[in-house]
Amino acid sequence: NKGSYEHYMQKEIYEQPESLTTTMRGRLIRGGSCKAKSVLLGGLKDHLKTIRRSRRIVFIGCGTSYNAALASRPFLEELSGNIFQLLTGLPVTMEIASDLLDRRGPIYREDTAVFVSQSGETADTLRALEYALENRALCVGITNTVGSAIARNTHCGVHINAGCEIGVASTKAYTSQIVVMAMLALAIGDDTISSRTRRDAIIDGLYDLPNKVREVLKLDQEMKDLAKLLIAEQSLLVFGRGYNYATALEGALKVKEVSLMHSEGILAGEMKHGPLALVDENLPIVVIATHDVCFSKQQSVIQQLHARKGRLIVICSQGDSALVCTGGSCRVVEVPQVEDCLQPVINIIPLQLLAYHLTVLRGHNVDQPRNLAKSVTTE
Ligand code: UD1
Ligand code: F6R
Numbered sequence: 001n002k003g004s005y006e007h008y009m010q011k012e013i014y015e016q017p018e019s020l021t022t023t024m025r026g027r028l029i030r031g032g033s034c035k036a037k038s039v040l041l042g043g044l045k046d047h048l049k050t051i052r053r054s055r056r057i058v059f060i061g062c063g064t065s066y067n068a069a070l071a072s073r074p075f076l077e078e079l080s081g082n083i084f085q086l087l088t089g090l091p092v093t094m095e096i097a098s099d100l101l102d103r104r105g106p107i108y109r110e111d112t113a114v115f116v117s118q119s120g121e122t123a124d125t126l127r128a129l130e131y132a133l134e135n136r137a138l139c140v141g142i143t144n145t146v147g148s149a150i151a152r153n154t155h156c157g158v159h160i161n162a163g164c165e166i167g168v169a170s171t172k173a174y175t176s177q178i179v180v181m182a183m184l185a186l187a188i189g190d191d192t193i194s195s196r197t198r199r200d201a202i203i204d205g206l207y208d209l210p211n212k213v214r215e216v217l218k219l220d221q222e223m224k225d226l227a228k229l230l231i232a233e234q235s236l237l238v239f240g241r242g243y244n245y246a247t248a249l250e251g252a253l254k255v256k257e258v259s260l261m262h263s264e265g266i267l268a269g270e271m272k273h274g275p276l277a278l279v280d281e282n283l284p285i286v287v288i289a290t291h292d293v294c295f296s297k298q299q300s301v302i303q304q305l306h307a308r309k310g311r312l313i314v315i316c317s318q319g320d321s322a323l324v325c326t327g328g329s330c331r332v333v334e335v336p337q338v339e340d341c342l343q344p345v346i347n348i349i350p351l352q353l354l355a356y357h358l359t360v361l362r363g364h365n366v367d368q369p370r371n372l373a374k375s376v377t378t379e
Helices: 008-014 016-024 048-053 063-079 097-103 123-134 149-153 172-188 193-230 242-259 268-273 295-307 340-362
Strands: 056-061 092-096 111-117 138-143 156-159 235-240 262-267 284-289 311-317 330-335
Touching: 008 016, 008 340, 016 172, 016 193, 048 138, 048 172, 056 063, 056 097, 056 123, 063 092, 063 111, 063 172, 063 193, 063 242, 063 340, 092 097, 097 123, 111 123, 111 172, 123 138, 123 149, 138 149, 138 172, 149 156, 156 172, 172 193, 172 340, 193 330, 193 340, 235 242, 235 268, 242 262, 242 284, 242 340, 262 268, 268 295, 284 295, 295 311, 311 340, 330 340
Parallel strands: 056 092, 056 111, 111 138, 138 156, 235 262, 235 284, 284 311, 311 330
Antiparallel strands: none
């Protein structure tokens, strides 16, 4: 039931304050006067010790689910420090399910393999799970579908509880997956004096995230106006780095799969190694430059794009317009600032809205893009 919405994708984008609330329900613990704030993932509590002792975490998924895992890698590396690792973070590697299978890549018994899948039925991810089980890794699922093949066949896992997702383009599942992986990182990592402030800030940030999502959804009209400007373009580049490298990949995936406009997510650090050749006064480029440890590097990327007369749309933190738009003209989209590692949840939303409006304006099918299926059950 679409209720008052025209399309499922629109409904699911708008549902995110509620879907994130259900994802976190019962899993965040405020802590009392002398007790620390913490997280409780019922599905993992008996396996945490094994995960902490493992040699690495390897994420496996496809499409948007892979991107969600990529968004989570930096904070998992940061927060997963525990006594078994002498308090340094666990190594985290990334595998696209089909590529892992093509290579029969190394998966070891000492690995924790985390399978991320909204449907829990994606054939490539499921085959990769069988392969990891054969190699005797600990297999953890992060799925949205109770009773799905991946939920059933993993040793343990977490349901993201985002509610049924109908639009072929994944939106609310993506943000809930990131939030689950943030809780996973907090659960794996030890609560030490040195990490306490950071952990508390992330937990407070999680509590407040639905409100911040409500705020960023107010950009709807602004993104519709932007879509009107871009309606006839052939291509759109999206530059990101650090916590928001995944946002660039995921934003571009949304644009291409529903609006049928070519779009490419680019790691900003790779700009000079090729993509810079594409830049001219015609090609629209989205640059994600919200406030985090990479901010000054992104400022210098923006300056170099300006020097090539790039047509820029910059996503930045509220109040940062003047800092990102020096030395050239650009369109700025200001988003609310949250704890840096949770910022990908906020930053993807204007791009989801842009993809949605571009599709409607270009007259394509939003909920059933041509050639695509919600659940890819063949390899
Ligand atoms: C569970 C209940 C929830 C209840 C809560 C109360 C289910 C599905 N969930 O939630 O209704 O409110 O306890 O404490 O009954 N699992 C996998 N692979 C996956 C996903 C999950 O093996 O990909 C396993 C988990 O290890 C766990 C079970 O499925 O054993 C349920 O997972 P989850 O729903 O995340 O657990 P809780 O949040 O504790
Ligand atoms: C993109 C999209 C696909 C899926 C991919 C994996 O919007 O929906 O890229 O993310 O097919 O699907 P799941 O998560 O069901 O394994």
